[in-house]
Amino acid sequence: MKWSQRLTRFAAATALSCLAAGVQAETWKYSIEVSQGDIQDLYAQEFKKRIEQKTDGDVEVKIYYGGTLGTSADTTELAANGALQFANVSLGHLGSFVPEIQLFSIPFILSESNDVNKKLMTESKTVFEDMAPDFAKSGLRLMSIYSEGEDAWAANRAVRSPADLDNFKMRILVSPLQVEAFKDLGSSPTPLPFGEVYGALQLKVIDGVGNPISSIYQSKFFEVTDHLISARHQLFTSAIVTGEDWFGSLPPARQQLVQETLKEVSIHMMDEVPRLEEQFLAKILEEKPQMEYIRLNEAQRDLFRERAEKTRGKFVELVGDNGRQVLDNFLAEREQWEAQLN
Known part of the structure; x- marks a missing residue:
């Protein structure tokens, strides 16, 4: 309709x-x-x-x-x-x-x-x-x-480095920049309607999905994956x-x-x-004890952080004339509030 x-x-x-x-x-x-x-x-x-x-x-x-x-x-x-x-x-x-x-x-x-x-x-x-x-x-x-909450990855295989995302079909939203962002992180981004994700994970059509831990629990994605990865690369x-x-x-x-x-x-x-994230994570691990929960350390996160630098340039290209100004202004605001609050 x-x-x-x-x-x-x-x-x-x-x-x-x-x-x-x-x-x-x-x-x-x-x-x-x-x-x-x-x-x-x-x-x-x-x-x-x-x-x-x-x-x-x-x-x-x-x-x-x-x-x-x-x-x-x-x-x-x-x-x-x-x-x-x-x-x-x-x-x-x-x-x-x-x-x-x-x-x-x-x-x-x-x-x-x-x-x-x-x-x-x-x-x-x-x-x-x-x-x-x-x-x-x-x-x-x-x-x-x-x-x-964080955009955690429910996946059919363990991920600890960008190399682990080689030929990894990651479900993403239909967003031009998300396509580029997950390419930069090392994966093969695969746009897919949300309603098709469970079946696609179950049939191994995709290898993983990024969602808040609450949604991974509520949508039962943990039932059809074996690994839950916390890279803390992004908030949903x-x-x-x-x-x-x-x-x-x-x-x-x-x-x-x-x-x-x-x-x-x-x-x-x-x-x-x-x-709430802690509660939903506890529910996942209680209902599926064999689920491997992987929380990346700072050295592992740095490997992904380096890759993500490319995405900033692609954002500027995608947005056009004022893309650089938007990015610079936002980062300046972040720096200002970090100085004030931390």
Whole structure:
């Protein structure tokens, strides 16, 4: 079904439900990419709780789970057209709308400090101000970014060095820079829809997948792989987007409330994620004791870090004229906050 058809049916169903219910609380529709219980869901639930409390019930947040409203591209289009108020999408998907946001697909681009990354993901001028006009051209407003945890690798073979990724088919998001990034790390990047990953791992069509540990558990990828690798090369970053027109139609006080609440939830979740990662990792190792958990040491990580330097140049080439400025500005912000906070 085309996204435009999905939009029409979704809008019609929403209108009918509102008529049936009579005049009640305003409903804000919020989609996530994954299933109930995942970190995206925990984020959405926290936002729902806080915004409903702050508006004294004048707003109800209704959460739609992965696949209910289509692909990530579908939900992004729904948000841009105002049929959906909030869409939680991985930043790799947003690269087709705003190439600059693929900055977050560069391995080792973020800090080793969670406090620094909270600043980068909630206050970066480079991201939230400089990129805003490009999002607006697509009818979108970038509201918030947060980390779901490290992008760990569930794999059919052990990986401790770039050489181990030779002829290794790594499932990635459909993102031009992710293709280049995983080539640079040494693998054979293989874009694949999320719903096909379990079967592809099981049948050895792919050799591994990068996902938050929570998703590796929730999606049962650990059942069909034998190794879980923590290279800590990248955080799996998610974005909350809304429609530029819809957000602009809100009263200024309501706009501020939404922005403040999303920032609060992003910081709250990034403080919670390390604890949640430990819990999900413990569940994986408890349910599959034979799973080999490999945590790379700093010398091993340095081998991948050296490879990732190439990806920065490819980001500049991909983005075009202002790519170098975006990269330099973001790295300068990271350096500034590391000096202040560490």
